[in-house]
């Protein structure tokens with residue numbers, strides 16, 4: 001009798017946890033791109049907590065590259081580019097535009113800070 005109650009409580013906990021995860025989902029971090037900046041250019045995330053970068057552009061095609069994490073994507077006008085990530089290590093990770101977009105292209109960069 002007692003044992004059945006414990007099992008029921010455990011199952012209830014698991015189901016409840018799954019529902020909460022589904023309801024919340026990964027945190028969305030919106031990053032806009034335009035000549036020649038990302039805004040915000042500094043974003044933060046927590047170690048082990050899933051995020052989705054939602055990338056948009058206000059003017060033309062840009063790129064989104066994170067060399068340290070092996071991530072790259074296009075940011076095209078009129079679209080949202082969704083880039084999921086579950087940070088696996090603490091630190092600062094640069095992102096940059098890798099589609100030449102004009103004279104200030106080389107300065108178009110930002111940083112993702114992953115905190116413990």
Ligand SMILES: [Cu+2]
Pocket residue numbers: 062063097098099100101102105106108
């Ligand atoms: Cu560029």
